Amino acid sequence: MRVITTKTEMRDQVRGARGSGAAAVGLVPTMGYLHEGHLSLARRARSECDLVVMSIFVNPTQFGAQEDLESYPRDLERDVAMADQAGVDVVFHPSATEMYAPGHATWVDVEGLTDHLCGASRPGHFRGVTTVVSKLFAVCEPDRAYFGGKDAQQSLVIRRMALDLDQAVEVIVCATVREPDGLAMSSRNARLTSAERAQAPAMYRALLEAEGSIGDGERDPHVIRAAVIGRLADAPSASVDYVEVVSTSDLRPVDRIDGEVLLAAAIRFGATRLIDNLLVSPPD
Amino acid sequence: MRVITTKTEMRDQVRGARGSGAAAVGLVPTMGYLHEGHLSLARRARSECDLVVMSIFVNPTQFGAQEDLESYPRDLERDVAMADQAGVDVVFHPSATEMYAPGHATWVDVEGLTDHLCGASRPGHFRGVTTVVSKLFAVCEPDRAYFGGKDAQQSLVIRRMALDLDQAVEVIVCATVREPDGLAMSSRNARLTSAERAQAPAMYRALLEAEGSIGDGERDPHVIRAAVIGRLADAPSASVDYVEVVSTSDLRPVDRIDGEVLLAAAIRFGATRLIDNLLVSPPD
Numbered sequence: 159m160r161v162i163t164t165k166t167e168m169r170d171q172v173r174g175a176r177g178s179g180a181a182a183v184g185l186v187p188t189m190g191y192l193h194e195g196h197l198s199l200a201r202r203a204r205s206e207c208d209l210v211v212m213s214i215f216v217n218p219t220q221f222g223a224q225e226d227l228e229s230y231p232r233d234l235e236r237d238v239a240m241a242d243q244a245g246v247d248v249v250f251h252p253s254a255t256e257m258y259a260p261g262h263a264t265w266v267d268v269e270g271l272t273d274h275l276c277g278a279s280r281p282g283h284f285r286g287v288t289t290v291v292s293k294l295f296a297v298c299e300p301d302r303a304y305f306g307g308k309d310a311q312q313s314l315v316i317r318r319m320a321l322d323l324d325q326a327v328e329v330i331v332c333a334t335v336r337e338p339d340g341l342a343m344s345s346r347n348a349r350l351t352s353a354e355r356a357q358a359p360a361m362y363r364a365l366l367e368a369e370g371s372i373g374d375g376e377r378d379p380h381v382i383r384a385a386v387i388g389r390l391a392d393a394p395s396a397s398v399d400y401v402e403v404v405s406t407s408d409l410r411p412v413d414r415i416d417g418e419v420l421l422a423a424a425i426r427f428g429a430t431r432l433i434d435n436l437l438v439s440p441p442d
Numbered sequence: 443m444r445v446i447t448t449k450t451e452m453r454d455q456v457r458g459a460r461g462s463g464a465a466a467v468g469l470v471p472t473m474g475y476l477h478e479g480h481l482s483l484a485r486r487a488r489s490e491c492d493l494v495v496m497s498i499f500v501n502p503t504q505f506g507a508q509e510d511l512e513s514y515p516r517d518l519e520r521d522v523a524m525a526d527q528a529g530v531d532v533v534f535h536p537s538a539t540e541m542y543a544p545g546h547a548t549w550v551d552v553e554g555l556t557d558h559l560c561g562a563s564r565p566g567h568f569r570g571v572t573t574v575v576s577k578l579f580a581v582c583e584p585d586r587a588y589f590g591g592k593d594a595q596q597s598l599v600i601r602r603m604a605l606d607l608d609q610a611v612e613v614i615v616c617a618t619v620r621e622p623d624g625l626a627m628s629s630r631n632a633r634l635t636s637a638e639r640a641q642a643p644a645m646y647r648a649l650l651e652a653e654g655s656i657g658d659g660e661r662d663p664h665v666i667r668a669a670v671i672g673r674l675a676d677a678p679s680a681s682v683d684y685v686e687v688v689s690t691s692d693l694r695p696v697d698r699i700d701g702e703v704l705l706a707a708a709i710r711f712g713a714t715r716l717i718d719n720l721l722v723s724p725p726d
Binding site for chain 1: 449453542543545546547548549550551552553554555572573576577580581583602603605606607608609610
């Protein structure tokens with residue numbers, strides 16, 4: 159496995175591989191501090207592609223001024239070993255100055271889908287995500303790109319972007335990988351205290367109970383939302399950023415649960431903000 | 443020469459040509475109603491590339507609600523014959539519904555460079571340009587793209603975009619082609635009345651005189667600007683949209699002419715808005 163740090167070498171590597179017969183190039187964009195969720199994406203890419211590239215880049219433009227850019231966990235050596243084990247061919251690990259030219263002034267914006275959920279809580283976040291993912295697509299020229307289901311809004315936004323900008327890449331969203339107690343895997347989990355870690359599975363449990371209520375016939379999103387928030391009261395370190403029941407097409411809050419909805423939550427456990435979601439369809 | 447109307451066929455054509463050994467693909471993006479300026483770009487592309495694609499697409503998203511989208515001149519049959527003569531291999535002529543998917547929501551924005559000149563006069567114009575050019579780059583996958591010097595701000599904005607988004611394309615800006623009386627060639631010239639057409643060369647003459655003043659030692663941009671506007675008083679159908687002396691790096695108005703500047707003007711002759719510019723360096 160190679161580690162590449164410049165955009166020019168990265169593109170040359172991909173084009174060289176294509177020249178040598180690689181029919182399909184897969185990209186797994188990550189911010190590193192890998193966990194089983196990332197590795198599941200890499201293994202899926204390995205099974206479907208001739209060349210598997212994993213980018214590891216903590217993208218500064220998707221963090222707000224008050225957010226956790228500096229404290230975001232990093233461990234490149236460990237990541238490289240894990241990526242190698244998962245079958246990755248190339249780790250692309252540029253610096254921020256390599257990734258963004260001096261005077262960078264161009265932004266990719268997806269309107270509408272970014273108004274709600276994390277887009278509302280984290281102004282400018284998705285602009286940073288769509289811009290850096292566009293750049294990664296341009297540098298790595300993948301046929302397929304793999305994203306985790308935990309970041310449901312991100313996946314929808316990136317799919318919309320790829321469609322709208324005619325980016326020649328298939329956006330593949332894989333199931334969220336969870337700890338045995340149900341907590342969605344996230345690099346940020348490493349920053350939980352042991353007390354917070356013990357409480358964090360409450361988020362997924364509350365979403366599962368909400369799914370159960372919908373299965374039992376509840377159709378009022380306000381009741382569902384209140385139940386999730388109520389259930390989280392059991393976790394004293396939890397504070398709700400948002401809990402929403404939204405349409406899977408435009409991510410707007412629904413008035414009534416008539417078809418498939420996304421139950422999405424962002425909860426702070428102490429200083430660490432975690433997100434999770436469930437896709438739920440009411441029974442016919 | 444082929445005329446292609448779908449994005450899928452267009453990309454297949456380019457990839458097929460590459461598979462058959464085309465090392466360099468050139469793209470000439472146009473809105474059609476071709477003139478000698480466009481053809482000079484096509485001939486330059488022909489001399490440098492193995493496959494030459496010309497797009498002909500009157501892009502609705504770069505026109506304001508009050509602007510001339512409906513009345514923009516069109517003549518595909520004539521354009522196709524002229525493109526063929528100039529050595530174009532493929533004309534890409536999508537419909538607006540082919541180009542923009544239903545629910546299109548993604549925009550490419552270049553900040554800063556678009557604040558002045560046409561960006562100030564035509565809010566949203568450059569967002570439409572950068573978005574459609576990004577899409578054309580993604581569909582046609584060119585190695586080189588050719589733009590006319592008349593649209594000086596557009597070229598700078600697109601170069602910035604290509605750099606910032608790592609688009610693997612060289613942006614080549616070619617000299618403005620002029621009528622014998624100096625008027626910059628433009629598809630919009632066809633909409634001038636004969637009286638307006640007779641007056642329109644005043645814009646270029648005024649810019650040339652300003653260049654002469656700078657050559658004679660004038661360093662005050664306000665004096666230059668006033669002289670250009672004063673000279674245009676000779677053309678009764680002319681009304682000034684803007685006349686500016688700006689930096690070639692950030693397109694901001696300069697306080698003093700110390701190095702190379704862009705003299706840029708947008709003038710309406712009757713209902714038709716025309717632009718022109720000169721790059722001027724004061725003598726040492």
